Amino acid sequence: MELPQRFNQLGKVGRKFLEQTIFRNLGLENPSVMVRPGHGFDNAVLSLGNKKVLVLTADPLSIIPSIGMEESAWLTIHLLASDFTTSALNPQFAVLDFNLPAKLQSRDFEAYIKALSRECKKLGIAIVGGHTGKYPGCDFTIAGGGVLFGMGDEDKYLTPAMMSPGDRIIMTKGATIATTGFLSRLFPKKVEERLGRKMLERTRSYLFSCSTIRDAIIASSVGIRREGVTSMHDATEGGVLGALYEISSASKRAIVIERERIFVSRETRSICSLFNLDPLVSLSTGTLIITCRPDKVEEVQAKLRRNRIESFLIGEARDDRELGLLVSTRRDKAKPFIAPESDRYWSTYSKAVRRGWS
Numbered sequence: 001m002e003l004p005q006r007f008n009q010l011g012k013v014g015r016k017f018l019e020q021t022i023f024r025n026l027g028l029e030n031p032s033v034m035v036r037p038g039h040g041f042d043n044a045v046l047s048l049g050n051k052k053v054l055v056l057t058a059d060p061l062s063i064i065p066s067i068g069m070e071e072s073a074w075l076t077i078h079l080l081a082s083d084f085t086t087s088a089l090n091p092q093f094a095v096l097d098f099n100l101p102a103k104l105q106s107r108d109f110e111a112y113i114k115a116l117s118r119e120c121k122k123l124g125i126a127i128v129g130g131h132t133g134k135y136p137g138c139d140f141t142i143a144g145g146g147v148l149f150g151m152g153d154e155d156k157y158l159t160p161a162m163m164s165p166g167d168r169i170i171m172t173k174g175a176t177i178a179t180t181g182f183l184s185r186l187f188p189k190k191v192e193e194r195l196g197r198k199m200l201e202r203t204r205s206y207l208f209s210c211s212t213i214r215d216a217i218i219a220s221s222v223g224i225r226r227e228g229v230t231s232m233h234d235a236t237e238g239g240v241l242g243a244l245y246e247i248s249s250a251s252k253r254a255i256v257i258e259r260e261r262i263f264v265s266r267e268t269r270s271i272c273s274l275f276n277l278d279p280l281v282s283l284s285t286g287t288l289i290i291t292c293r294p295d296k297v298e299e300v301q302a303k304l305r306r307n308r309i310e311s312f313l314i315g316e317a318r319d320d321r322e323l324g325l326l327v328s329t330r331r332d333k334a335k336p337f338i339a340p341e342s343d344r345y346w347s348t349y350s351k352a353v354r355r356g357w358s
Helices: 015-022 069-085 106-123 177-186 188-195 197-209 213-220 239-251 266-275 294-306 344-354
Strands: 033-035 044-049 052-063 093-100 126-134 141-153 168-172 229-235 254-258 287-292 311-318 325-328
Touching: 052 069, 052 093, 069 106, 069 141, 069 197, 069 213, 069 229, 106 126, 168 213, 168 294, 177 188, 177 197, 177 266, 177 344, 188 197, 188 266, 197 266, 213 229, 213 287, 213 294, 229 239, 239 254, 239 287, 239 325, 287 294, 294 311
Parallel strands: 093 126, 254 325
Antiparallel strands: 033 044, 044 052, 052 141, 093 141, 168 287, 168 311, 229 287, 254 311
């Protein structure tokens, strides 16, 4: 049987494949599963009894020589923990499976592991298991997969399904952070040639904004559920609009946003122009989407601001299951957003490699 086109492309598999294949084949049904896999859900939630839950998330492990071993280690654990902390809980344990390329040198992997361990200590994470080996066919960038998990009270976690009508939508930092940081580090010569040395340095610094851990911890400290923040979701593949669409799907509520309120920095606009990308639907790891009760918006934004995290009020949730994500502009009324099957970041990256950009 011929596979859907999106399955043959790089990046996450498409929505249709998930629905038709992945979500229909999840093994044994277990009553302890409180939150199962679904569009927009970063974490699974299992009941432990006694009003306690176990929260888990999984993501690839990254080793990218062009950005450095220590930087790759930082990125790996922050990508995992960014997903986890959208639950409003903190990760406690990690299981890491490394399937390493044969050409990786032991000294490089040692530097990576030491940096990973240091960052886990900072984040309060104990590495409790996993696997490490070298195998044919493995290559850099993606070198395995990891799981983070932690426990908490059953009334102290969040999922995107908890967004309610009337909630306001807040976005932190800006759009397309990861695209800006990654492409400027993967193709520094081309960026410097076209945009100049100063712009290269500014865009390269975006790599260390590719984390929403602090954003989530600070926002949820105001209060959760009826007391403040109702859901959080980090914008990864599909960008800001893709993340909003996923929250709408998970909550079965409509979201209405104003396009002009989505902040796009000068650095991001420059990178997206160079690589011919739309900043609203491109890889945006580092951007957190927060939904919260209307009377808590000012408090959430003030607390983020005190911690030097910019945030922007971009829309609201409505009680209409059929509309999905609606995007308006200053000139036009709101129109339904049709989510693309793939993020063009990956095809853009591949095209740049084929062109010999560096």
